[in-house]
Amino acid sequence: MDTTYWGRNFGVVVFKDKITKKILWRKFIYRKEHISDYTEGILWLKEHSFNILGIVCDGLKGLFKELDGYKIQMCQYHQIKITERYLTLSPETIAGQELLQLVKEITCMDKESFIGAFDAWNSRWNYFYRNIV
Numbered sequence: 001m002d003t004t005y006w007g008r009n010f011g012v013v014v015f016k017d018k019i020t021k022k023i024l025w026r027k028f029i030y031r032k033e034h035i036s037d038y039t040e041g042i043l044w045l046k047e048h049s050f051n052i053l054g055i056v057c058d059g060l061k062g063l064f065k066e067l068d069g070y071k072i073q074m075c076q077y078h079q080i081k082i083t084e085r086y087l088t089l090s091p092e093t094i095a096g097q098e099l100l101q102l103v104k105e106i107t108c109m110d111k112e113s114f115i116g117a118f119d120a121w122n123s124r125w126n127y128f129y130r131n132i133v
Contacts, residue, residue: 001041001057002075003033013037015045024050035066042067076107095125 005011013033015025025041038057045052054071057063058078083103087096102117109117 001038001055003029003037003058013041015041018056033060035060035062038063039066079106080104093128095121095128098125 001013001015003011003013009031011029011033013027013029014023016022017024025044027037027041029037038060042052052070054073055067056073056075057067059074059082064072064074080103083100087100089100091097091100098121102114102121105117106114
């Protein structure tokens with residue numbers, strides 16, 4: 001589930017089924033997205049007997065807490081974009097360059113591989129970022 005905008009104040013909240021690739025629910029919004037837009041969609045799905053096995057979303061503040069009764073994951077695209085925003089597209093440090101490369105590979109890894117690679121990066125660079133914060 002995610003929201004796509006055209007301009008600053010017009011968008012559509014979309015819930016898509018991963019298996020069938022069909023749009024299950026949508027809602028046009030004329031402002032910023034809110035948690036209530038997503039909970040409205042969840043309620044509609046439940047009322048129409050959909051079985052929600054898991055949710056992938058953009059990480060809107062408070063959304064994970066609101067939907068804590070479901071298996072939930074932040075979209076990998078959004079994880080990459082957030083990392084790029086903090087590190088920039090051209091990090092100056094080797095630690096930053098390695099972290100950006102690792103995050104860009106997240107879509108090619110399973111959970112255990114990513115955690116292992118991140119733990120290795122963290123062990124290598126822990127002294128560095130602890131001393132710059």
